[in-house]
Amino acid sequence: MKANRRTDTKPELALRHALHRLGYRYRKDYRLDLDSGRRVRPDIVFTARKVAVFVDGCFWHACPEHGSKPRANEWYWGPKLIKNVERDRVNDAALILAGWAVVRLWEHVPLDEAVTTVVTALIATGLVGPPGPAGPADTPGATRPKRQPGPDQPPVDDSHS
Ligand SMILES: [Zn+2]
Secondary structure (H helix, E strand, C coil): CHHHCCCCCHHHHHHHHHHHHCCCCCEECCCEECCCCCEECCCEEECCCCEEEEEECCCCCCCCCCCCCCCCCHHHHHHHHHHHHHHHHHHHHHHHHCCCEEEEEECCCCHHHHHHHHHHHHHHCCCCCCCCCCCCCCCCCCCCCCCCCCCCCCCCCCCCC
16 A cells, blocks of 8 residues: 555655755654653654654544545554554653654645744744854754755655665
């Protein structure tokens, strides 16, 4: 099943590249080992600002608009999807407890809206403006993206996983 790819879904890629073009630097698919012992792997992580972004697949995370329960093999999918959603909530709580801001976006959210949501969350951390000498690593500025891929070009593959 196509939706089974855990990372590098198209909406996630598009969001990453848009953020990158805006000058934001992040880690993708970066595992956070929280003090609580919980390990969470958000899709996009701003380590200095402590902002964790998830782009949730509508099916896998049971989006209210598109996540209608699969009719086939419901005995299998039902509990599995419920488990996914429960794990999402537990992860959110663990992150928030550890001082992280959590941004969850459905994959169906339009790109510009997704970008706005993430940028708003980043600004809300209070770490704004160009980085000083000791500025946070994920602040826009200093290093500008070298490439400006056009909208019709394939996304740059920055994945190694
Ligand atoms: Zn959806």
